[in-house]
Amino acid sequence: MTREEKGQVIAELTEKLSGTNYFYVADAGGMSVAQTNAFRRKCAEFGVEYKVYKNTFIKKALETLEADTTALEDTLKGFSGIIFAAEDAGNAPAKAIKGFRKDSGSEKPVLKGAYIDTDLFIGDENVDVLSKLKSKNELIGEVVGLLQSPAKNVISALSSGGQTLAGLIKTLQERGE
Numbered sequence: 305m306t307r308e309e310k311g312q313v314i315a316e317l318t319e320k321l322s323g324t325n326y327f328y329v330a331d332a333g334g335m336s337v338a339q340t341n342a343f344r345r346k347c348a349e350f351g352v353e354y355k356v357y358k359n360t361f362i363k364k365a366l367e368t369l370e371a372d373t374t375a376l377e378d379t380l381k382g383f384s385g386i387i388f389a390a391e392d393a394g395n396a397p398a399k400a401i402k403g404f405r406k407d408s409g410s411e412k413p414v415l416k417g418a419y420i421d422t423d424l425f426i427g428d429e430n431v432d433v434l435s436k437l438k439s440k441n442e443l444i445g446e447v448v449g450l451l452q453s454p455a456k457n458v459i460s461a462l463s464s465g466g467q468t469l470a471g472l473i474k475t476l477q478e479r480g481e
Contacts, residue, residue, distance in 0.1 A: 310361070317357060317365040317386075325421045326389040328434075329362070330354075331378060332413040335384030343413060346404040347387060350396040356385040371422040379416040379426060394420050398434035440450040 305313075323328060332340055347354040359380040366373040387397035401413055418425040418434055425434060438446075 306476050311330040313357070314361050314364050317361055318455065320388060321365050321369060321386075324388055324390075326397075326419070328384050328387040328389070328401075328418045329379065330387060330397075330413040331383050331416050332356075334353065334449045335410070335412050339408065339410065339412070342408065343400075343404050345409070347397070347400045350400040350403070351390060352396045352400055353388045354400075355388070355435050356383075362389040369419075371419070371424075373419065375422065375424050375426050376417040376419060384416065385413070394439055395435055395437040396436070398431050401431055402435050431454055 332343060335343070344354050359382075362380055362384060362416070363377050366377055387400065389397050397418070398415070401415060404413070405411060415425075415428045415431050415434075417427070418430065420437070
């Protein structure tokens with residue numbers, strides 16, 4: 305690979321990393337080509353992209369990010385691939401990893417680290433936590449639901465109370481006649 309080609313790959317990776325707030329670095333070393341392709345298909349099912357890069361390329365691209373990614377850079381040893389996620393699917397890569405492990409019976413790929421909205425999660429023990437993370441849209445939906453709940457209760461009480469009150473007045477009116 306020539307110096308220009310390396311520079312082009314680094315520039316492409318830098319653009320991808322700076323364009324997303326969600327990416328995971330995984331170690332799929334020791335997996336066969338068929339297993340790696342199966343993992344890529346699993347990632348596609350979850351709407352994420354898995355791509356393998358040289359560690360030096362990843363380090364150079366991470367250096368351009370504004371956040372402190374030193375801890376993530378320290379994990380870049382051996383085989384490394386990056387799983388890119390859309391902003392509304394921050395937990396999808398972890399779900400893809402868990403799903404592939406379950407389907408294949410393998411312990412690979414191993415999560416090296418995750419970068420989620422400037423926060424770092426280092427180590428494979430975080431896969432379960434990350435897979436349960438809610439997306440931004442889910443959290444907004446829950447907050448809106450919580451805010452609407454008291455108003456709905458008040459409206460419901462008033463509308464049912466109005467019928468009860470009308471029935472009470474009608475009964476008293478009939479007794480008075």
